[in-house]
Amino acid sequence: MTKTLVVVxxxxxxxxxxxxxxxxxxxxxxxGHVRDLPKSQFGVxxxxxxxxxxxxIRGKGELLKELKALAKKSDxxxxxxxxxxxxxxxAWHLKEFFQLPEEKKCRVEFNEVTKKKILxxxxxxxxxxxxxxDAQQTRRVLDRIVGYKLSPLLWRKxxxxxxxxxVQSVVVRLICDRENEITNFTPEEYWTLTAExxxxxSSFEALLIKINGEKADLKKEDEVNAIxxxxxRQPFVVESVKKKEQKKNPAPPFITSTLQQDASRKLNYxxxxxxxxxxxxxxxxxxxxxxxxxxxxYMRTDSxxxxxxxxxxxxxxxxxxxxxxxxxxxxxxxxxxxxGRTQNAHECIRPTSVFRDPATVKGFLKPDQYKxxxxxxxxxxxxxxxxxxxxxTTAEIKVDDCLFRAxxxxxxxxxxxxxxxxxxxxxxxxxxxxxxxxxENEKVKLKKLxxxxxxxxxxxxxxxxxxxxxxxxxxxxxxxxxxxxxxxxVSRGYVFREKKQYAPTELGFLxxxxxxxxxxxxxxxxxxxxxxxxxxxxxxxxxxWKEVLGRFFEPFNEKLKIADxxxxxxxxxxxxxxxxxxxxxxxxxxxxxxxxxFLACPGFPDCRNTKPLLxxxxxxxxxxxxxxxxxxxxxxxKKFYGCSNYPKCDFISWDxxxxxxxxxxxxxxVLKNSQKEGPKYVCSAENCxxxxxxxxxxxxxxxxxxxxxxxxx
Numbered sequence: 001m002t003k004t005l006v007v008v009x010x011x012x013x014x015x016x017x018x019x020x021x022x023x024x025x026x027x028x029x030x031x032g033h034v035r036d037l038p039k040s041q042f043g044v045x046x047x048x049x050x051x052x053x054x055x056x057i058r059g060k061g062e063l064l065k066e067l068k069a070l071a072k073k074s075d076x077x078x079x080x081x082x083x084x085x086x087x088x089x090x091a092w093h094l095k096e097f098f099q100l101p102e103e104k105k106c107r108v109e110f111n112e113v114t115k116k117k118i119l120x121x122x123x124x125x126x127x128x129x130x131x132x133x134d135a136q137q138t139r140r141v142l143d144r145i146v147g148y149k150l151s152p153l154l155w156r157k158x159x160x161x162x163x164x165x166x167v168q169s170v171v172v173r174l175i176c177d178r179e180n181e182i183t184n185f186t187p188e189e190y191w192t193l194t195a196e197x198x199x200x201x202s203s204f205e206a207l208l209i210k211i212n213g214e215k216a217d218l219k220k221e222d223e224v225n226a227i228x229x230x231x232x233r234q235p236f237v238v239e240s241v242k243k244k245e246q247k248k249n250p251a252p253p254f255i256t257s258t259l260q261q262d263a264s265r266k267l268n269y270x271x272x273x274x275x276x277x278x279x280x281x282x283x284x285x286x287x288x289x290x291x292x293x294x295x296x297x298y299m300r301t302d303s304x305x306x307x308x309x310x311x312x313x314x315x316x317x318x319x320x321x322x323x324x325x326x327x328x329x330x331x332x333x334x335x336x337x338x339x340g341r342t343q344n345a346h347e348c349i350r351p352t353s354v355f356r357d358p359a360t361v362k363g364f365l366k367p368d369q370y371k372x373x374x375x376x377x378x379x380x381x382x383x384x385x386x387x388x389x390x391x392x393t394t395a396e397i398k399v400d401d402c403l404f405r406a407x408x409x410x411x412x413x414x415x416x417x418x419x420x421x422x423x424x425x426x427x428x429x430x431x432x433x434x435x436x437x438x439x440e441n442e443k444v445k446l447k448k449l450x451x452x453x454x455x456x457x458x459x460x461x462x463x464x465x466x467x468x469x470x471x472x473x474x475x476x477x478x479x480x481x482x483x484x485x486x487x488x489x490v491s492r493g494y495v496f497r498e499k500k501q502y503a504p505t506e507l508g509f510l511x512x513x514x515x516x517x518x519x520x521x522x523x524x525x526x527x528x529x530x531x532x533x534x535x536x537x538x539x540x541x542x543x544x545w546k547e548v549l550g551r552f553f554e555p556f557n558e559k560l561k562i563a564d565x566x567x568x569x570x571x572x573x574x575x576x577x578x579x580x581x582x583x584x585x586x587x588x589x590x591x592x593x594x595x596x597x598f599l600a601c602p603g604f605p606d607c608r609n610t611k612p613l614l615x616x617x618x619x620x621x622x623x624x625x626x627x628x629x630x631x632x633x634x635x636x637x638k639k640f641y642g643c644s645n646y647p648k649c650d651f652i653s654w655d656x657x658x659x660x661x662x663x664x665x666x667x668x669x670v671l672k673n674s675q676k677e678g679p680k681y682v683c684s685a686e687n688c689x690x691x692x693x694x695x696x697x698x699x700x701x702x703x704x705x706x707x708x709x710x711x712x713x
Contacts, residue, residue, distance in 0.1 A: 005074040006108070006122075007067065007094055009081050013113060016284030016292040017080070020115045021122065026070055030081065034060050035093040037140065042148050044141055046557075050549050052141065054093070064097065071098050078125055083109040083346060084300050084480065085139075085539065088132040095128055103127065113284055113294025114352045135539035138548055142166055142531070145553060146522065149560055154511065157567045162511065163492055167477040168485050169515055170528045172494045174470060175462060176504045176512045185458035191218040193227060194450040195404050197236060197397070202436035203447060206397050206404035216402075224451040231399045236444050239398045246409075247387040250416035252304040252336035253348035253380045256479030257472040259299070262379070264465040265423035267371050268500075271464060271483035275299065277372045278349070287356075287364050294352055295361065296376055300480040301346040304336035306383075310347070313354045314384040322418060326386050333384050350380040382420035389413040395438045408435035423465075461501035475529035499639075507572060514570075518563035519556070574602065583609045614644065619657050622667045623685075624649035629657050629668070641670075653684050664690045 004025050008014050011029045018027035035054040037043035045051040056064065071077050079094050081087040091107050100106050105125040110118055146166040154162040193208040193216070208216045211227070218224050254262070256275075263274040278299035284292035311333035318326050328334045336348075351373070358374040365373060393408040411417075438444070462470065468482050477485060489495050494508035504512075515523040522528075531552075537543040574589035581588050581601040588599040590613060599611040615631035627645030634640060641657055643649040655670035662669055662683040669681040669692070679694040 003074045004076045004078060005067075005070050006078045006080055008110075009087070009090065010279075010283055012280065012283040012292075013294075016113050016294060017110070017118055019291055020118045025122075026074065028067060028070060030067070030090065030094060031060070031063060033057060033090055033093070034064060034097060037144055042144070044144055046145075046553055050141060050546050050553075052137065067094075068098070077106055078108045078122065079106050080108040080110055080121075082300070083111055083298055085132050085136040086480075088129055089136040089140075092128050092130070092133045110298075111346050112297040112352045113282060117352075131539050131541045134545040135535045138538055138545040139535055141549055142552065145549075145556070149556075150519070150522070153560065153564060153567075154514075156564075157514075158507075158510065158570050158572070161492070162507075163488070164511065164515065164522070165485070165488065166522065166531075167481065167528060168489050169512070169523055170476055170525055171467070171471065171485055172489050172504065172508050173512050173516075173523050174467070174525070175489075175495050175502050176509055178459060178462060179504050179509075182458040182461065187455040187457070189219060190454050190456070191221065191224045192452050192454065193218065193224055194452065195236065195397075195399075196447040196450060197406070198445040198447050199436045199438065199442075204406055204408070204435050205450075206395070206406035208402055209405045210403040212401045221451075221453065227402065228449050228451060231402055232446075232449065234399045236397050236399045236404070236446055238438050238440055238442050238444060239396045239403070241393065241395045241438050241440055243391060243393050245412065246390045246392045248390070248415075249387045250334075250382045250385060250420070251379065251422045253306065253350050253383045254376060255302050255304060255348060256300050257302075257468055257482070259349055259376070260468050260479065260482060261465040262375060262423045263372060264463065264468070266375065269368075269372070270486070271468060272487055273368075274372065275480075275483050277368055278376075281369060281373055281376075285361070285364055285369070287361060293356075295356065295373055297348070297350050297352060298346050299349050301349060302479060303346055304348045305346075306333070306335070306348055306350065310350055310354070310380075311384060314381055317354045317357075317381065318385055322385070325413075326415065326418065328384055328386055336383070348380070349376055351377045354381060378420040379422075382416040385416035385419065386413070388415040388417050393435050393438075395435060397444065406435055408433050410434055461503055463500050463502070467502060474525055475532050476525060477528075477532065510570065510572065514567065518567070519559055521556070576602075579611070581607060581609050583607055617641065617657060619659060619668065621645065621649060621651050622661065623651040627651075651684070655682070657684065662688060662690050664688055 006017065006021065006025050006027045007030050008017060008027060009030055009032055011031075014027045014029040018025065021027060034057060036057050038053065038055050041053075043053045045053070077098050077100060079091040081090040081094070088107075095104070095106060105127055107126050107128050108121050108124070110121050143166050146169075147163060150164040151162060154164055195206045195208070197204055197206055208218075208227070210216055218227075251258075259278065260271040260274050263269040264271070267274075269277070278296065281295045282297070282299050284294050287293050315327060315331065315333055324331075354377070356377075358370065358377055361373065362370050389412045390409045391412050393410075395406045395408075397404045397406065460466070464486065467486070468479075471477055471482060472479065489508075490497065493505055494511060495502045495504050497503075512523065534543060534548050538545050538548060574591065576587050576589050577599065579588040579599055580586070581603070584601060584603050584607040586601055586603050586607070588609075588611065589602050590597050591600040591610075597613045599613050601607040601609040612632060617629045617631060619629040621627040621629055621643040624643060624645055627643040627649050629641055629651070630644050632640055632642050638654075641653045641655075643651040653670050655672045657668045657670050658681065660669045660681060661667065662685065665683065665685050665688045667683055667685040667688065669690075670684050671679060671694070672682045673679050681692040681694060683690040
């Protein structure tokens with residue numbers, strides 16, 4: 001009987017595919033890469049046209065021995081590693097290991113792990129795509145050159161353990177530049193004036209937009225007060241009322257970067273966690289009698305392309321469940337054009353079958369898997385649905401020489417929002433707000449005028465979602481690399497995460513400033529983005545990989561020599577505290593770790609004592625009446641609040657305590673933020689159910705939480 005060996009990357013995928021292919025096929029996993037550059041040496045001979053030295057990865061010897069034995073017993077060997085550049089490189093290494101002829105059609109791609117697609121793909125093997133391999137090899141060598149040449153410079157000049165990756169350095173720069181913007185930002189005062197108006201029993205608000213035909217640009221309180229005095233007793237007359245329909249089309253189905261962003265916004269998943277869960281959903285989940293099934297298509301993609309078969313399924317599902325009117329206009333399904341320069345090798349990230357809706361498979365999935373699958377499924381189905389239709393009413397109301405504008409929006413047809421609403425990085429106002437029926441030239445009654453003070457705000461620190469969005473927009477790196485990059489810059493101590501936002505450490509600033517001075521190209525956003533274009537050109541056969549490396553290495557090597565000669569020893573002085581090390585008597589210092597700051601003995605390595613850094617909140621514990629409320633961190637780095645008398649006092653809260661006592665039990669209140677209900681105060685005592693809404697005051701000053709209610713941490 002003819003036997004075929006099929007090599008994939010993961011055991012889970014091997015199990016699923018093996019079930020579909022039957023007894024004539026032996027499916028084995030390579031467990032990822034089998035060969036790589038050596039860790040202990042540079043591994044690239046820049047003098048010999050960038051000749052690369054590959055070695056077998058430690059621990060893979062027995063596995064390769066087994067694969068070779070199976071290959072000898074088989075009539076054919078097919079390599080079905082992941083369908084991307086990295087997967088192509090792994091396939092090439094395996095081909096070399098099996099010593100297959102160059103012209104051999106041994107490469108198979110599975111974009112989705114379903115029986116139909118696997119049986120189709122297994123009949124269409126192709127040769128190894130050497131352009132793809134060269135593009136991946138160029139990326140690997142570039143990263144090796146930067147990492148193994150630049151990192152030792154940082155070790156010598158600053159401290160051991162640092163790294164300066166080609167892409168990660170640019171990411172740290174973006175975070176440092178944003179922090180500088182925030183620090184150097186000068187707020188500017190401005191005012192708005194809102195009129196609360198009545199028509200009959202209905203009330204609505206209108207915003208001042210023009211004064212004497214010019215845009216209302218109010219800088220000072222005196223200017224606003226003068227307008228209030230002038231129009232307070234004047235008639236408000238409706239000048240115009242306009243109604244129009246406004247359509248909003250659904251977002252395209254997910255690609256890698258948008259999946260990471262939406263999972264961060266909606267599920268609070270890190271990019272790393274999102275990709276790990278998506279990998280499991282792609283490789284196969286046991287669905288009872290159906291066996292192991294890949295639930296989603298390949299999750300490393302920059303293309304929004306959808307197969308006709310998938311669009312047909314979506315149409316059937318939408319028409320059956322929601323009705324024909326919910327189908328996209330024309331009933332033929334939507335096509336989406338990928339933005340920028342994309343490899344377009346795969347489809348979007350979508351369910352392998354729309355008919356496996358989240359409710360159907362929920363019982364077979366872990367909670368985190370279910371949430372991510374539901375997100376992917378809903379986004380894809382919504383992408384093939386009709387547009388959201390709003391009726392927007394705009395009324396302009398005149399008083400003296402001032403023009404106010406009121407806007408109302410009512411949903412006429414929910415369309416795709418019946419199933420999915422795209423996440424946002426900004427606070428979005430409620431979609432629906434109604435106006436009473438207004439008629440031109442009619443008078444409306446003024447209830448009160450609401451002047452409000454504002455100050456321009458600095459840009460926000462990057463969250464994981466906004467940082468990934470920025471990297472994608474600027475063409476820095478590939479979406480598949482974002483998760484490990486973000487992990488690395490935190491673990492190296494260049495940045496830390498605080499309240500889901502990234503902030504640079506002193507070390508991060510220092511390294512970025514040094515790289516800006518001596519290696520401006522490495523740290524330049526545009527240069528890094530252009531390098532991605534060069535990798536794409538290699539994959540498309542438009543550039544030679546060795547020439548690309550040569551153009552990069554020669555100037556880089558010269559700058560390396562200059563930097564080594566000019567940079568002196570740089571010391572980062574640790575902040576000394578009054579905390580005494582109980583093991584050796586030294587004053588402990590503050591260090592920065594991946595989960596924030598901590599106390600460490602300066603006598604390392606002789607003394608390795610460390611302690612949590614107690615951040616005082618300025619609040620006293622009401623549970624024991626003796627200790628102070630301090631900020632602590634869990635083993636995973638999440639912030640929480642506890643009593644300094646722990647374990648004698650077991651007060652703990654994941655929410656921020658405020659300087660406000662519960663009127664029922666006199667325990668501290670904590671500030672809890674809810675997306676649905678907004679901010680509210682909740683009693684910290686377990687058995688007390690007291691809650692209180694956080695009132696936001698309107699008036700002559702800015703809308704704010706009262707001074708006595710502010711969090712003192």
